[in-house]
Structure formats: structure tokens, C-alpha cells
Amino acid sequence: MPAVSQAPCRWTMRALAQRSLPGLSVNTVIALLLTAFGVGDFGVNLIYSHCIGVSIWLLIEAALYWLMPEPDLQWRRMYLLVPLSVVLGYAIGLYLAAALLGHPLGWFGSGPPRVVLGYLLLSLIAGGTLSYYFMSREQLASASEEMALASARTETAQRQATESQLKLLQTQLDPHMLFNTLANLRALIATNPVAATEMLDRLNAYLRATLSASRATTHSLEAEFERLRDYLELMAVRLGARLQYSLELPPELSQCPVPTLLLQPLVENAIGHGLEPKVEGGRITVRASRSAGQLTLEVQDSGIGMARGDAATDGFGLSQVRERLASAYGELASFELRSDQASGTLARISFPG
Amino acid sequence: MNTDKNPTALIAEDEPLLAAALQTELARAWPELQVLALVGDGASAVTQALRLQPDILFFDIRMPGLSGLDAAAELADAWDSAAPQKPFPALVFVTAYDQYAVAAFEAQAIDYLLKPLQTERLRKAVTKLQQALASHTQPALQFESTLAQLRGLLGASAPQAATPLRMIQASVGNAIRMVPLNEVVYFEAADKYIRVLTTSHEYLIRTALKELLPQLDASVFWQIHRGTVVNSACLDAVTRDEAGKLSVSLRGRRERLPVSRLYSHLFKAM
Numbered sequence: 001m002p003a004v005s006q007a008p009c010r011w012t013m014r015a016l017a018q019r020s021l022p023g024l025s026v027n028t029v030i031a032l033l034l035t036a037f038g039v040g041d042f043g044v045n046l047i048y049s050h051c052i053g054v055s056i057w058l059l060i061e062a063a064l065y066w067l068m069p070e071p072d073l074q075w076r077r078m079y080l081l082v083p084l085s086v087v088l089g090y091a092i093g094l095y096l097a098a099a100l101l102g103h104p105l106g107w108f109g110s111g112p113p114r115v116v117l118g119y120l121l122l123s124l125i126a127g128g129t130l131s132y133y134f135m136s137r138e139q140l141a142s143a144s145e146e147m148a149l150a151s152a153r154t155e156t157a158q159r160q161a162t163e164s165q166l167k168l169l170q171t172q173l174d175p176h177m178l179f180n181t182l183a184n185l186r187a188l189i190a191t192n193p194v195a196a197t198e199m200l201d202r203l204n205a206y207l208r209a210t211l212s213a214s215r216a217t218t219h220s221l222e223a224e225f226e227r228l229r230d231y232l233e234l235m236a237v238r239l240g241a242r243l244q245y246s247l248e249l250p251p252e253l254s255q256c257p258v259p260t261l262l263l264q265p266l267v268e269n270a271i272g273h274g275l276e277p278k279v280e281g282g283r284i285t286v287r288a289s290r291s292a293g294q295l296t297l298e299v300q301d302s303g304i305g306m307a308r309g310d311a312a313t314d315g316f317g318l319s320q321v322r323e324r325l326a327s328a329y330g331e332l333a334s335f336e337l338r339s340d341q342a343s344g345t346l347a348r349i350s351f352p353g
Numbered sequence: 354m355n356t357d358k359n360p361t362a363l364i365a366e367d368e369p370l371l372a373a374a375l376q377t378e379l380a381r382a383w384p385e386l387q388v389l390a391l392v393g394d395g396a397s398a399v400t401q402a403l404r405l406q407p408d409i410l411f412f413d414i415r416m417p418g419l420s421g422l423d424a425a426a427e428l429a430d431a432w433d434s435a436a437p438q439k440p441f442p443a444l445v446f447v448t449a450y451d452q453y454a455v456a457a458f459e460a461q462a463i464d465y466l467l468k469p470l471q472t473e474r475l476r477k478a479v480t481k482l483q484q485a486l487a488s489h490t491q492p493a494l495q496f497e498s499t500l501a502q503l504r505g506l507l508g509a510s511a512p513q514a515a516t517p518l519r520m521i522q523a524s525v526g527n528a529i530r531m532v533p534l535n536e537v538v539y540f541e542a543a544d545k546y547i548r549v550l551t552t553s554h555e556y557l558i559r560t561a562l563k564e565l566l567p568q569l570d571a572s573v574f575w576q577i578h579r580g581t582v583v584n585s586a587c588l589d590a591v592t593r594d595e596a597g598k599l600s601v602s603l604r605g606r607r608e609r610l611p612v613s614r615l616y617s618h619l620f621k622a623m
Binding site for chain 1: 369370
């Protein structure tokens with residue numbers, strides 16, 4: 001946005017007037033110096049100095065405006081542009097001043113070539129210095145603008161990262177699940193301390209796994225199934241007879257690597273959207289199998305299923321699973337969700353392993 | 354039926370350990386209270402409450418089938434004809450976490466308990482219930498205020514949308530039909546769908562009524578039942594049958610629609 005607003009703002013009358021000030025002062029100083037060194041009358045010097053200086057300045061501004069609107073290219077071309085403008089501006093200014101004062105043309109410029117070259121050199125030094133001053137000032141301004149823009153961009157990116165992390169944490173630690181689990185724990189402490197201790201251990205393992213799980217790492221299928229068991233055990237205490245579950249992991253697959261807690265959102269959905277809303281409850285089966293180099297993981301529930309079209313509107317959990325599969329295996333992974341209200345939902349993940 | 358003077362209660366909670374724990378804690382905090390039954394889902398809560406007619410109901414909010422709030426509304430609807438002599442039970446809702454409901458409860462007199470239960474908090478609730486049972490407020494007035502509070506709680510689940518809906522977009526085959534809202538006579542919830550009825554057509558949209566309601570202008574579209582919202586401009590007549598049940602007829606439709614007790618306050622003779 002600032003890059004766009006900078007362009008029109010550079011060419012307003014106000015901006016031009018502001019840029020003319022240093023040049024006008026330099027012109028006056030030159031006239032003063034010439035007078036001090038005994039060259040002519042101050043009034044005449046002042047008029048010549050301003051006519052030449054303003055001509056050079058306007059030529060440079062015009063060249064910048066018409067020829068090179070992109071600020072990036074200006075810097076290098078100034079080496080050519082400033083000397084050209086100085087020579088041309090010197091001639092125009094000279095003519096202008098002579099016309100103003102009624103001098104014969106070439107009055108100021110007449111004299112030995114050494115003197116004329118001297119004036120030209122003086123104009124070149126003044127023009128060059130002023131141009132350098134303006135260019136570096138503008139470069140500095142645009143650099144700091146860019147820095148502000150970049151830091152704003154970093155800030156936005158950081159905020160987005162924090163937000164998505166917070167959302168992830170919120171889905172991992174569903175407050176409804178957490179407080180209900182604590183309520184069950186509180187009930188068990190009085191009635192069955194042994195079961196309470198076991199539940200606390202499960203909760204501990206579940207919390208540690210979800211809070212420390214890095215999305216980038218993998219662990220063994222055996223570890224994945226152990227974490228699912230922690231969660232399912234907690235839910236089994238809560239739902240009582242309404243939840244049955246089985247975890248089917250063939251021993252030869254136990255060491256296969258999988259992204260950490262990949263299946264967790266699927267199991268949570270199976271309970272939260274499948275079994276919990278069903279009065280009589282049901283069963284969850286999680287199973288792993290391998291054929292032809294493809295590892296297949298399934299989460300099946302006998303819950304209420306989804307209405308047609310529900311699968312299209314992925315929740316946060318499902319989009320997490322898709323994203324992680326895509327980043328880990330790309331095109332080689334597949335994820336399908338089959339559901340109907342009669343038999344429940346089946347989620348199937350397949351990837352090389 | 355309880356014949357003695359001891360107060361009675363019904364507990365509806367889908368997690369068995371929590372139901373048992375609430376019963377135990379209540380026995381400690383209020384030994385005279387007689388818990389008549391424990392039920393695990395909303396529909397059973399309604400039937401058991403009608404059968405047992407307890408003085409107090411402890412309803413978990415998130416239950417399978419019918420939520421605690423919906424169960425209370427359904428119970429209110431059926432109460433007059435099932436137990437005309439008995440005042441409507443005092444309600445206490447129980448919830449683990451519910452960002453909308455807890456805020457709504459703060460504004461209501463209906464009590465609520467957070468899980469895990471805190472013994473001290475339960476004691477306060479018990480004191481409040483004992484006072485309510487002892488104060489002989491006119492049952493009819495009390496019922497009306499309970500109904501008003503239930504309406505407030507049921508409406509609190511989603512904030513009102515900033516821009517009201519103008520059109521219903523219903524897919525018919527491969528096309529999407531635009532149905533202007535003023536042509537809609539009524540909406541009827543059907544599972545996860547809503548039937549949209551005009552004078553001549555019927556459309557099906559895949560939205561929950563709970564999501565549609567906040568987008569409708571509440572002064573035009575009146576909810577008259579848990580699953581029914583009518584266009585008030587199409588209302589024709591309201592009649593009361595022998596059992597005291599209200600129903601409305603609508604211009605442009607032949608069917609009569611029942612009005613739930615919860616929303617009967619909308620129809621009062623001037």
C-alpha cells in the first residue's frame with residue numbers, strides 16, 4: 001500500500017515546492033560567493049544563479065517524471081542524467097537570465113572558456129550534490145517503509161500461526177471432554193480409588209501425548225495404538241456400557257512409522273459425532289493392515305453416521321488429517337470417509353509403509 | 354407416586370458414574386430428598402418425569418437424543434395435560450462446559466451446576482431449591498416464569514446474525530431455486546433438514562433449524578414449536594382444543610400446526 005501511495009504523492013505541487021527549497025538556497029549561496037569573490041553585482045548574480053539552478057532542477061525533475069517513473073532505476077541513470085541536465089539547464093538558464101536583464105545573449109557566458117567551464121563545473125557540483133542528497137533521502141524513506149511493511153507482514157504471519165496453534169490445542173483438549181473426565185475422576189476417588197488411579201494415569205498419558213505431540217514427527221504404530229487406548233479407556237469409563245472398542249494391530253506392523261497422533265481426530269469424531277449422540281451407544285474398531293506396500297488404517301464406528309453431504313464440510317479435525325497426510329506422503333496417500341445413518345462411519349487412510 | 358411429604362427428584366445424566374455421584378452428593382447435602390430415578394437420555398427424561406412427577410429435575414445439558422434444554426421444553430409442553438394438579442418441577446441444569454449456556458444461565462433464575470460438582474456449590478443449590486419449594490408462589494405464575502427462562506436459554510445458543518436472510522436457496526434437481534422469505538408460510542425441521550413450505554410448493558434445505566433461526570427476523574418469523582417456525586403474516590386463527598392445546602391455521606395452507614406450551618405466550622386474546 002505505501003508503495004502505491006508514494007508515486008502520486010511525489011508529484012504534487014506541494015512536494016515540488018518542498019523539494020525546490022534546498023536548491024533555491026544553494027542558488028542564493030552561489031550568488032553570494034560569486035559576489036564575495038568580486039564577480040559582478042549581487043543582484044545580477046542572484047538572477048543568473050537562480051535561472052540556471054532552477055532550469056537544471058526542473059530538467060532533472062521532468063526527466064524523472066517522464067522517463068523513469070520506477071524509483072529503483074533512477075539511481076544508476078542519475079550519473080548520465082545530472083551532467084546532461086546541468087549542461088542543458090546552464091544554457092537555458094543563461095538565455096533566460098539574459099532575456100530578463102536585457103543583456104545581450106552570452107553576456108554571462110562570454111569570456112574565456114576557462115571561466116565558462118568554471119561556471120559549468122560549479123553548476124555540476126551544485127546539481128550533483130543536491131541530486132545525491134534527494135536520492136539518498138528518498139532511498140532511506142522507502143527502505144524504512146519497506147522495513148515497516150516487512151515487520152507488519154511478520155507480525156501477521158506470527159499471529160496466524162498462534163491462532164492456528166490455539167485452535168489445534170482447543171481441538172486436542174476439548175474442554176467438554178476434559179471437565180467430564182475430571183468429574184468422573186472425582187466420582188471414582190470416593191467409590192473406587194484403584195480405578196481412579198488407573199484413570200488418572202490414563203489421563204496423564206493422554207495429556208502428555210497430546211500436549212507434546214509435534215506434528216512433524218512420527219512414532220511407531222504400536223505407540224499410536226497405545227495413545228488411542230488411553231483415550232478410549234477414558235471414554236469407556238465415562239460412557240460405561242455405551243462404548244465398546246477394539247484395537248486390532250497385527251504384531252508385524254507394530255514398528256511401522258506413522259505421523260504422531262494421526263488417528264486421534266478420527267477416533268474423537270467417531271465418539272463425539274457417532275456414538276455419544278446415540279442413545280444406545282455402540283462400538284469403535286481401529287485396525288491396521290498392509291498389502292502390496294500400502295499400509296491401511298481404519299477407524300470404524302457404529303454410531304449415528306452423517307447425513308449425505310456432511311462429509312463435504314470437513315471439521316477442523318478432518319482437515320488436519322488431510323493436511324498432515326498430504327505433507328507427509330503427497331499423492332501417495334489416500335483418505336476416504338464412508339458414512340450412512342444405518343451402519344455408522346468408516347474412515348480409511350492408506351499410505352506407503 | 355410419592356404420597357409422603359418428602360421432596361422428590363429425577364436425575365437425567367448420560368454418564369453413569371456422574372449420575373450415581375450426583376445422587377450420593379445429594380443424599381449427603383439433602384437427606385430428605387428422594388431420588389426417584391436415574392435416566393441416561395433426554396427422551397427417557399421426559400417420559401419418566403411425566404410418569405413420576407417429581408418436585409425437582411436435575412438435567413444434564415448434553416445428552417444423546419434430546420438435549421437437557423429441549424427435554425425440559427418438551428416436558429413443559431406435556432405437563433399441563435399429564436399433571437394438571439402438580440406444579441411444574443424446579444429445574445437444575447448440569448453441564449461440564451458450554452460457552453453459550455453458562456453465560457445465559459447467569460441472566461436466569463434457573464440454577465445450573467458445573468461438572469465436576471463442587472460440594473459447596475451443590476449445598477447452595479440445595480438451599481435455593483428448599484426455599485423455592487417452601488415459598489408457596491402461585492404455581493401458574495411460577496410455571497410462566499420457568500417457561501420464559503427456558504425460552505431465553507434455548508434462544509441463547511447462537512447469537513443473532515447481523516444481516517437477516519432475504520432468500521432461501523433451495524436446490525431442486527440441478528437448479529437452485531430462490532425463494533423470497535415473504536413467500537415462505539412456515540419452516541419445519543425434519544432431522545438434519547428443514548422443510549420450507551410456501552402456499553404451493555415444498556422445498557428441502559440442508560440446514561439445522563438452530564442455524565437458520567438466528568438469520569430470520571424474529572418479529573416476522575415466530576417459533577411456535579421446537580421444530581416449527583411460522584411467518585406471522587400468514588397466521589389465520591389460533592384455536593384451543595378440549596385438552597387446552599393451542600394450534601394455528603395459516604392462510605394458504607390447509608394443515609394445522611400445534612403450538613408448544615413454551616411459545617403459547619405469543620397468542621393471547623387482546
